[in-house]
Amino acid sequence: MIIRKSDEVSRSPVRRFPVPRNFGMDRQSRIGRGKTWPAPRGAKHVKAFDVYRYDPESGENPRIDRFRVDLDDCGSMVLDALFWIKDRVDSTLAFRRSCREGVCGSCAMNMDGTNWLACTRFISDLGDPARIYPLTSRSIIKDLVPDLTDAFAQYELIEPWLQTRSPEPETERLQSADERSRIDGYYECILCFCCTSACPSHWWNPRRFLGPAALLHAWRWLTDSRDEATEERLDALEDPFRLYRCHTILNCTRTCPKGLNPGKAIAEIKRKMLERRG
Amino acid sequence: MALIPLSLWFVASLIAHSRSSYGELIAWLKTPATVILMVLLLIASFHHTATGVRVIIEDYVHSSWRFAFVVSLQLVSLALAAAGILSVLKIAFTG
Amino acid sequence: MADESTRNGQPAAVSIAPVTRIRPRPLSPNIQLYRPQLTSVLSIANRITGVISSLGAVGLVAWLAAAASGEPAWSGFRNAVVSLPGQLVLAGFTYAFFLHLCAGIRHLVWDTVHGFELRMIYISGWAVVFASVLLTALAWAIGLLAIA
Ligand code: SF4
Numbered sequence: 001m002i003i004r005k006s007d008e009v010s011r012s013p014v015r016r017f018p019v020p021r022n023f024g025m026d027r028q029s030r031i032g033r034g035k036t037w038p039a040p041r042g043a044k045h046v047k048a049f050d051v052y053r054y055d056p057e058s059g060e061n062p063r064i065d066r067f068r069v070d071l072d073d074c075g076s077m078v079l080d081a082l083f084w085i086k087d088r089v090d091s092t093l094a095f096r097r098s099c100r101e102g103v104c105g106s107c108a109m110n111m112d113g114t115n116w117l118a119c120t121r122f123i124s125d126l127g128d129p130a131r132i133y134p135l136t137s138r139s140i141i142k143d144l145v146p147d148l149t150d151a152f153a154q155y156e157l158i159e160p161w162l163q164t165r166s167p168e169p170e171t172e173r174l175q176s177a178d179e180r181s182r183i184d185g186y187y188e189c190i191l192c193f194c195c196t197s198a199c200p201s202h203w204w205n206p207r208r209f210l211g212p213a214a215l216l217h218a219w220r221w222l223t224d225s226r227d228e229a230t231e232e233r234l235d236a237l238e239d240p241f242r243l244y245r246c247h248t249i250l251n252c253t254r255t256c257p258k259g260l261n262p263g264k265a266i267a268e269i270k271r272k273m274l275e276r277r278g
Numbered sequence: 279m280a281l282i283p284l285s286l287w288f289v290a291s292l293i294a295h296s297r298s299s300y301g302e303l304i305a306w307l308k309t310p311a312t313v314i315l316m317v318l319l320l321i322a323s324f325h326h327t328a329t330g331v332r333v334i335i336e337d338y339v340h341s342s343w344r345f346a347f348v349v350s351l352q353l354v355s356l357a358l359a360a361a362g363i364l365s366v367l368k369i370a371f372t373g
Numbered sequence: 374m375a376d377e378s379t380r381n382g383q384p385a386a387v388s389i390a391p392v393t394r395i396r397p398r399p400l401s402p403n404i405q406l407y408r409p410q411l412t413s414v415l416s417i418a419n420r421i422t423g424v425i426s427s428l429g430a431v432g433l434v435a436w437l438a439a440a441a442s443g444e445p446a447w448s449g450f451r452n453a454v455v456s457l458p459g460q461l462v463l464a465g466f467t468y469a470f471f472l473h474l475c476a477g478i479r480h481l482v483w484d485t486v487h488g489f490e491l492r493m494i495y496i497s498g499w500a501v502v503f504a505s506v507l508l509t510a511l512a513w514a515i516g517l518l519a520i521a
């Protein structure tokens with residue numbers, strides 16, 4: 001149930017929206033052409049990787065470097081290819097990773113135009129050249145490493161912890177199996193922010209709209225039978241921007257690498273709001 | 279939500295009247311049912327326009343122009359709805 | 374007691390190396406990069422057709438005003454609509470209206486928290502595309518047959 005892959009849906013043949021590559025970008029964000037590295041010698045199966053590079057110390061704009069990876073010498077996942085590049089070609093390439101099996105959420109990035117985890121995306125799923133960019137619409141620290149401070153601040157804003165008013169019981173606060181099942185599909189979120197970074201509404205209002213990841217967690221606590229702060233939580237979301245900037249575009253559900261459904265969580269919150277108003 | 283039946287009614291009647299002469303059309307526009315539905319349609323559609331375009335403005339405009347845009351949008355919607363309703367009433371009572 | 378160089382009994386920082394932010398951080402691309410997919414394309418289409426339908430509503434007001442101000446104005450309006458460009462514009466409005474209508478119904482269903490499974494999202498998305506084309510064709514077929 002958990003990994004019901006959103007990439008089971010076939011991808012559209014159109015690769016980009018018909019806008020210029022540097023459309024509407026401010027001066028420091030425009031992307032230039034970078035280096036092209038030679039193909040590994042003697043390699044039989046080679047795939048090109050166009051990788052977004054940004055070096056904060058050079059004072060230069062981001063650029064796209066082209067690497068050629070020897071597929072026979074490299075594992076099958078995109079993360080393996082990034083390691084291959086870092087080990088064999090350019091050790092300055094920066095990216096986040098930890099678990100290499102889709103549970104930590106560190107390696108989220110944009111591959112061939114969609115956000116996903118580099119450790120669970122097959123190299124063979126990508127075109128040639130494969131296009132590797134950091135998570136969309138983020139301030140970039142270096143190469144493929146985005147600044148997620150804002151995203152985590154928004155996560156914090158929904159107060160992601162159990163809040164109770166009733167006196168502490170002697171034992172644990174119990175849940176029936178049915179009550180427990182209500183947080184299924186929400187508690188599994190690994191905070192990779194693939195969804196929030198894929199949300200066009202969040203692109204245009206990154207500060208004031210909380211974005212799908214934070215709102216999914218808001219619902220995870222709203223629907224938890226043990227939590228007693230429902231009213232306060234709803235009050236905090238009653239705002240034209242925090243919640244209601246979601247226009248049900250559903251890029252979030254389309255991209256979640258854990259097969260979760262932030263769009264549905266948000267719809268649940270909206271319905272709850274409506275019920276409360278009567 | 280009232281817009282769905284209203285607008286469908288309007289499209290259907292427009293098709294029905296695509297061949298009508300001026301006289302026939304005016305006669306139709308004068309019937310009380312048409313007048314009521316037309317006024318409702320105008321109110322509903324411009325209300326929907328005003329709220330919808332307001333959301334679009336709030337999405338894309340981040341400068342101090344936002345407020346001015348939203349206010350003028352609402353004024354224009356109001357004026358258009360009023361103009362439409364006035365025309366309907368004029369046909370109904372004079373014509 | 375406390376003199377200028379100490380605060381809370383601690384020596385004030387002597388010197389801090391000047392922090393030079395070399396340049397503001399870049400923003401990674403979004404719309405320039407993200408792959409169009411049915412979800413986002415239909416959403417933006419819903420917006421655009423909504424705006425077009427609003428223009429259609431302006432057209433409706435103009436039509437009513439023309440009818441109200443008498444036969445000559447109305448004939449002028451009618452001639453403009455019956456001309457080829459007028460018909461094309463009208464066809465555009467019809468399609469925009471139906472797409473916005475179907476997408477709107479899809480949103481109403483979503484508001485009841487139904488149909489959020491990815492499969493359903495895609496099924497309903499394509500349904501909207503085909504239904505809007507069909508309804509437009511139907512409306513025009515009826516309209517043209519009525520004329521003939
Ligand atoms: S459904 Fe809402 S949160 Fe998800 S991508 Fe769309 S606008 Fe963003």
Ligand code: SF4
Nearest residue numbers: 189190192193195256
């Ligand atoms: S909902 Fe999915 S895409 Fe969004 S942060 Fe959680 S795991 Fe990542």
Ligand code: FES
Nearest residue numbers: 100104105107119
């Ligand atoms: S490295 Fe942990 S999710 Fe990819």
